[in-house]
Amino acid sequence: xxxxxxxxxxxxxxxxxxxxxxxxxxxxxxxxxxxxxxxxxxxxxxxxxxxxxxxxxxxxxxxxxxxxxxxxxxxxxxxxxxxxxxxxxxxxxxxxxxxxxxxxxxxxxxxxxxxxxxxxxxxxxxxxxxxxxxxxxxxxxxxxxxxxxxxxxxxxxxxxxxxxxxxxxxxxxxxxxxxxxxxxxxxxxxxxxxxxxxxxxxxxxxxxxxxxxxxxxxxxxxxxxxxxxxxxxxxxxxxxxxxxxxxxxxxxxxxxxxxxxxxxxxxxxxxxxxxxxxxxxxxxxxxxxxxxxxxxxxxxxxxxxxxxxxxxxxxxxxxxxxxxxxxxxxxxxxxxxxxxxxxxxxxxxxxxxxxxxxxxxxxxxxxxxxxxxxxxxxxxxxxxxxxxxxxxxxxxxxxxxxxxxxxxxxxxxxxxxxxxxxxxxxxxxxxxxxxxxxxxxxxxxxxxxxxxxxxxxxxxxxxxxxxxxxxxxxxxxxxxxxxxxxxxxxxxxxxxxxxxxxxxxxxxxxxxxxxxxxxxxxxxxxxxxxxxxxxxxxxxxxxxxxxxxxxxxxxxxxxxxxxxxxxxxxxxxxxxxxxxxxxxxxxxxxxxxxxxxxxxxxxxxxxxxxxxxxxxxxxxxxxxxxxxxxxxxxxxxxxxxxxxxxxxxxxxxxxxxxxxxxxxxxxxxxxxxxxxxxxxxxxxxxxxxxxxxxxxxxxxxxxxxxxxxxxxxxxxxxxxxxxxxxxxxxxxxxxxxxxxxxxxxxxxxxxxxxxxxxxxxxxxxxxxxxxxxxxxxxxxxxxxxxxxxxxx
Ligand code: MCN
Numbered sequence: 001x002x003x004x005x006x007x008x009x010x011x012x013x014x015x016x017x018x019x020x021x022x023x024x025x026x027x028x029x030x031x032x033x034x035x036x037x038x039x040x041x042x043x044x045x046x047x048x049x050x051x052x053x054x055x056x057x058x059x060x061x062x063x064x065x066x067x068x069x070x071x072x073x074x075x076x077x078x079x080x081x082x083x084x085x086x087x088x089x090x091x092x093x094x095x096x097x098x099x100x101x102x103x104x105x106x107x108x109x110x111x112x113x114x115x116x117x118x119x120x121x122x123x124x125x126x127x128x129x130x131x132x133x134x135x136x137x138x139x140x141x142x143x144x145x146x147x148x149x150x151x152x153x154x155x156x157x158x159x160x161x162x163x164x165x166x167x168x169x170x171x172x173x174x175x176x177x178x179x180x181x182x183x184x185x186x187x188x189x190x191x192x193x194x195x196x197x198x199x200x201x202x203x204x205x206x207x208x209x210x211x212x213x214x215x216x217x218x219x220x221x222x223x224x225x226x227x228x229x230x231x232x233x234x235x236x237x238x239x240x241x242x243x244x245x246x247x248x249x250x251x252x253x254x255x256x257x258x259x260x261x262x263x264x265x266x267x268x269x270x271x272x273x274x275x276x277x278x279x280x281x282x283x284x285x286x287x288x289x290x291x292x293x294x295x296x297x298x299x300x301x302x303x304x305x306x307x308x309x310x311x312x313x314x315x316x317x318x319x320x321x322x323x324x325x326x327x328x329x330x331x332x333x334x335x336x337x338x339x340x341x342x343x344x345x346x347x348x349x350x351x352x353x354x355x356x357x358x359x360x361x362x363x364x365x366x367x368x369x370x371x372x373x374x375x376x377x378x379x380x381x382x383x384x385x386x387x388x389x390x391x392x393x394x395x396x397x398x399x400x401x402x403x404x405x406x407x408x409x410x411x412x413x414x415x416x417x418x419x420x421x422x423x424x425x426x427x428x429x430x431x432x433x434x435x436x437x438x439x440x441x442x443x444x445x446x447x448x449x450x451x452x453x454x455x456x457x458x459x460x461x462x463x464x465x466x467x468x469x470x471x472x473x474x475x476x477x478x479x480x481x482x483x484x485x486x487x488x489x490x491x492x493x494x495x496x497x498x499x500x501x502x503x504x505x506x507x508x509x510x511x512x513x514x515x516x517x518x519x520x521x522x523x524x525x526x527x528x529x530x531x532x533x534x535x536x537x538x539x540x541x542x543x544x545x546x547x548x549x550x551x552x553x554x555x556x557x558x559x560x561x562x563x564x565x566x567x568x569x570x571x572x573x574x575x576x577x578x579x580x581x582x583x584x585x586x587x588x589x590x591x592x593x594x595x596x597x598x599x600x601x602x603x604x605x606x607x608x609x610x611x612x613x614x615x616x617x618x619x620x621x622x623x624x625x626x627x628x629x630x631x632x633x634x635x636x637x638x639x640x641x642x643x644x645x646x647x648x649x650x651x652x653x654x655x656x657x658x659x660x661x662x663x664x665x666x667x668x669x670x671x672x673x674x675x676x677x678x679x680x681x682x683x684x685x686x687x688x689x690x691x692x693x694x695x696x697x698x699x700x701x702x703x704x705x706x707x708x709x710x711x712x713x714x715x716x717x718x719x720x721x722x723x724x725x726x727x728x729x730x731x732x733x734x735x736x737x738x739x740x741x742x743x744x745x746x747x748x749x750x751x752x753x754x755x756x757x758x759x760x761x762x763x764x765x766x767x768x769x770x771x772x773x774x775x776x777x778x779x780x781x782x783x784x785x786x787x788x789x790x791x792x
Contacts (some may be wrong), residue, residue, distance in 0.1 A: 009522030013675035018513040027252040030206040030221050035280035038208070039068045041270055042126035043283065044116040044133055045292060046108035049142035049364040049704020050155060053106055053135060056116065061132040066125030069277050070133070071117045073105040078272055081265050082237045083329040084229075086480040087167045087338055087360075095167035095360070098158045100328040102238075102265035102272075108137070109157055109327035110364050111706055112292025117269055119281055142364040142704030146301045146324040149361035157327055157362040164362045166325050167334065171342045172355035172418055180316030180353045184307035188390040193773050194378045196299035196324070196697040197690075198291055198714055199371050201508075203254025205294060206284040209270030213278065217245050220271045224250040224536075225260045225506050226546020231538050232483070233263040233331070239272055246271075250536040253508035257687070258370040259294045260508065261548045262331035266293070291709040296697055297371020299324035300337055300378050306351075306386050312396045314405050316353040317345055319382065323360045323368075330369035334360060339479050340375030340467075346416035347383045348427045348465045348641055349405040354417045364704045366697075370548065372687055372749040376466040381774075384462040384754035388761070399435065402463050403428065413735075420467055422639045424732040430665045431463055433730050434643035438663040443647070456650040457660070458763025461643065462754040468743035469638035469734075470549030486633035487551070488542040489559030491520065491567050493626040495612040497605030498530040502629075504544010505556035506536050509683075510745060511676045512552055518672055519557055519739075523564050525591015525604050542629050550743025553672060554638045554734065561738045562630035571607045573622060578602050578610060638734045638742035642666035644685070644751035646759040652767065655782030657693055657760055663726045664751060669734040669742035677744050681727045684748020690717040691749075692756035694775050715775075764788075 008014050021027050058070045080099040087095045103114050116133055120126030141155040143164065148154055150163040157164055181187065208221040218241055224230050227248040235246045253260060270281045285293060301322045307315040323337035342356035387405075391398035406427045407414050414422045435441070443459045450457035470476070473484030490502035501520050507513060517531040534540055544556075568588050575593035576583040579600045586593050594601040611626040647661035664681050671677050694715040698707040708714040733740035753774065760776045761769065768788035772780060 006522050008528035009518055010672050012518065012673065014514055014518055014528065014673060016511045016514045016676065017517065018511065029203055029252050029254060030208060030223050031284045033208055033221050033251065035208060035210050038280040038282050039119050039121060039277060040123040040126050041273065041281050041283040042118045042120065042123060042130045043114050043266065044118060044130040046111060046113040046115055048108055048137055048139055049111050049144065050140040051108050051137035052140065053104060053108065053115065054138050055136040057134040058116065060134070061118065061129040064125070064129045064132055066121035067129045068119040068121060068279070069273070070129065071103065071273065072115070073101060073103040076101060076103045078240065079238045081263055081268060082233060083334065084233070084331040084482050085334045086482065087169055087334040089168045090170045095334055096158065096161040097329055098160065100265065102269045110366055111704060112366060113327070114265060117273060119273060119277055144363050144365050144699040144704050145701060146299055146322050146361060146363065149324070149363050150359065155364065157364060161362050166329065166360040166362055168359045169338050170355070170357045173353055174355045176353040177316045177318050177355040181305070181307045181318065184315055185310040186308045186394055188306045188308070188386060188393050190304050190386045190389050192302045192304065192382045192385060194298045194300040194381055195774050196368065197297045197371055197695050198697050199257045199259035199294060199297060200716060201255035201257055201259060204285040204287060204290045205260065205264065205266070206282070207267045207270045208280055208282040209272070209274035210280040211275040211278070217247065218271055218275070219247045219249065220267055221249045221251065222267050223253050223260050224248070225253070225256045225508060225548055227506065227536055227538050228504060228544050229483070229546055230263050230267060234268050234271065238268045247539045250506055253506065256508045257372040258297065258374055258548055261546065262295050262369055288709060291714065292366060292706055295330045295367045295369040296326070297368065298378060299368050302382055304382055304386050306390055308390060308394065312394055312401050312404050314349055314351040317351050319345060319356045321356070321358045323358060324363055324365065325360050326363060326365045326367035328367045330367040333367065333369045335480065336370055336375045337378070341379045343419045344376055344379040344465065344467060345383065345418050347380070348407060348463050350407050351405070352417060356418070365699055372684065373746045374549070376746065376750045377753060380462065380464040380466070380750050381754045384464065384758065388758045398461060399431070402431065421636065422465065423636055423735040425465065425639060425641045425667060426730065426732050427463060427641060430641065430643045430667055430730050433728060434645050434663050434665040437665065437726055437728060438645040438647065438661065440645065450649055454652070456652055456763040456767065457647065458759045458761065459645065459647045460755045460758025460760070460762055461645050462751050462758065463643045464751045465639055465641040466747065466750050467637040467639055468550035468746060469554035469634055470551045471634065472636055473633050484633065485545050486631050487555040487559045488544045488629060488631050489556060489563045490542055490629040491560065491563045491627065493567060493608045493611070495609050497526055497608040499524065499526055501531060501533045501560060502541040503533065503535050503556050503560065504541055504546065505552035506547045508547070510547065510552060510680065511673065515553065515672045515676055516557065516560060519560060520564065523561070524567070550745035553739065553741050554737050554743055555632060555634050557739055557741065558634070558737045559630050559632035562632050563628045566628035566630060567626060570622065570628070571604065571611070571626065574610050575602050575607045578607065635736040638669065638737070640666060640668045640742040640744065640747050642747060642751055644755040646752070646755040648756065648759040648763055650760065650763045650781060652785055655778035655780070655785065657776060657781060659689055659721070659723050659756065662723055664748065665728045665730055666744065666747045667731050667742070668729055668744045668747065669731055670740040671729060671731065672741065677729070678727045680744045681748040682725050684746060685725050685752045686717050686722050687749045688752025689722060689756055692753045692774050692776060694721065694777065696775050
């Protein structure tokens with residue numbers, strides 16, 4: 001795969017073709033879909049974090065105008081929503097997997113838990129009726145704190161999960177780590193909180209269930225990142241509908257950031273209810289509801305220790321993490337703090353011995369699962385804060401300490417002590433380029449100038465690696481995944497030479513309709529506008545695993561390459577027949593088949609037409625048509641890496657931090673569309689700045705109420721919180737997929753939070769502040785300055 005210089009081909013910044021329909025209001029989102037006879041669902045949710053349901057009286061509500069039906073946990077007669085992963089504890093015991101019924105049976109376990117489904121002729125009527133349902137609760141003590149969940153006396157969320165422990169897992173060589181610590185010259189210790197975040201996709205979740213009595217077929221329209229996985233989980237485990245009778249359609253989806261990967265109980269409820277009331281049933285979340293029902297992200301509390309020798313070489317790393325699962329196990333939740341997190345603890349460093357312990361705990365909070373980066377931001381933040389602290393404690397320059405410990409360029413493939421084998425990377429170059437672009441050398445002059453204005457200026461760095469392109473099925477299967485993570489791709493070449501591409505990935509902001517069209521048009525030599533990308537409908541596409549873990553190009557794109565290889569192989573035989581040559585002598589280049597060493601050639605379009613006119617070639621040897629499907633199962637993850645540098649300025653009088661400059665230099669392998677890549681990095685960095693400075697899901701420790709349930713309290717980054725971000729790439733090719741591409745969708749959110757916080761701490765060092773937790777809000781920064789001042 002080479003960049004061809006084609007203006008719409010691989011490597012070109014083609015404008016996104018899907019944007020025309022989005023920008024002109026012509027997208028079709030789930031809430032835009034109106035099924036004939038559609039009724040509207042409203043879900044009555046628990047106002048308590050933990051309570052017994054003593055009684056539910058629906059009589060008055062049922063008599064209200066426009067009420068079609070009301071269902072409670074007693075009416076629901078199908079299965080619970082399953083988890084997609086199994087994790088075993090250190091002692092070999094399986095994780096505790098509590099039941100998760102779409103409507104609570106006898107107890108609510110978080111604010112927002114689902115108590116009743118009200119279906120009305122209109123949403124307003126359903127909502128009014130829900131307000132008339134009388135629920136008698138017996139309130140119970142609640143636990144929301146990650147750190148305290150397993151402590152004696154904490155409220156118990158599930159009877160089977162002793163001390164609220166879901167699993168207690170470990171990875172690495174403890175004896176080797178202990179031995180290395182015993183001979184360490186210096187040990188740096190750090191306590192890290194990676195706070196809980198709300199994903200906040202622009203389009204709230206929505207789902208429509210439809211049931212056709214004539215055929216017995218169900219259709220679910222839903223805001224999903226992976227419709228086939230939803231079909232599998234919902235069909236096989238929850239509602240027990242055979243897959244051929246269940247269609248799942250994820251139409252245009254307005255962002256997900258991971259939160260729409262999971263199978264949610266609302267999807268099962270509307271589908272189940274549609275058959276009960278014999279009408280399509282639509283549910284659309286509002287923003288307040290999203291805060292108490294969308295799976296949230298992060299929420300880890302860790303202690304880490306790094307052992308160094310006298311020259312600053314890392315000898316060993318020891319990490320102990322508590323991860324909050326919330327009240328229920330969401331689809332991928334158990335693998336986030338374990339296989340997506342602890343396996344990355346080597347980072348970009350040669351640390352020879354690593355040991356990690358992860359305890360997952362249940363609390364009376366919304367379920368926690370993958371959110372952009374899922375596990376890798378947590379690990380990167382921990383490592384880069386720890387390395388920074390080690391530099392300060394040892395007096396070794398922070399850039400030099402990193403360089404001293406980088407995995408050298410010639411050490412690839414590099415086997416880490418925590419399972420992963422990195423295929424390629426060049427951490428020295430990404431660091432050097434970033435230092436230059438950020439003008440690291442000129443920083444002290446900028447600090448001095450800011451000081452004159454009464455401002456505290458700081459600069460911070462983070463050098464990171466992540467594992468994406470999820471995932472090699474053999475690897476994840478052995479680690480507890482309950483499905484393979486390959487991807488499918490189908491290429492349908494029409495008789496006139498235009499192409500429809502079917503992919504099992506799902507685009508909800510990533511621009512696949514453009515980048516996949518670039519890939520296919522460039523490879524087959526057909527015009528960019530003649531390629532249409534279709535995704536998101538289980539009745540149209542072969543079985544696909546969806547979009548998350550920055551997998552779509554590396555895995556989904558590779559499936560398309562495999563399918564195109566098959567197309568080209570067949571077309572070559574047809575072209576050989578047309579040119580009366582042997583297929584072995586025919587080559588395909590720039591959309592043309594030619595006979596080597598002659599001027600004989602036929603264009604791709606003519607071959608496509610011939611494929612559908614079988615009397616033109618030996619039908620006994622070749623089937624008519626030109627359509628191929630391939631499944632691609634990656635051999636390894638892809639390992640994007642890079643260096644992010646942030647410069648901040650803090651007003652000591654108000655504690656307000658302004659990000660003055662941000663530089664991101666990432667290694668993402670072969671790039672299909674530099675403009676889309678830049679946008680992906682921008683988006684991720686903005687989310688990282690949001691986590692570092694602004695965002696936090698805060699729960700009241702006593703009542704378990706979510707205190708940040710609206711944008712008045714949950715602070716999203718806005719345009720004036722973000723500087724113009726300088727993005728560059730320095731790419732080494734992925735060695736095991738046909739494109740050489742690595743993922744880009746999450747790198748911004750992974751590399752940026754530690755760069756920002758390291759910059760904040762660098763700015764605060766002169767006033768004596770040594771630590772701060774995310775988000776470094778103005779009040780927190782101001783208080784830290786005051787207490788450091790009074791401690792002097
Ligand atoms: N790309 C490229 N060259 C590369 C890598 C990627 O041109 N070397 C292009 C791809 O073709 C694709 C885009 O960049 O158009 C992102 O590709 P990839 O890294 O494969 O990531 P995915 O498409 O699998 O997207 C998932 C990723 C994740 S995990 C989250 S979370 C996330 C993200 O994408 N959520 C997003 N970006 C998002 N962007 C938007 N607007 N909305 C979200 O919800």
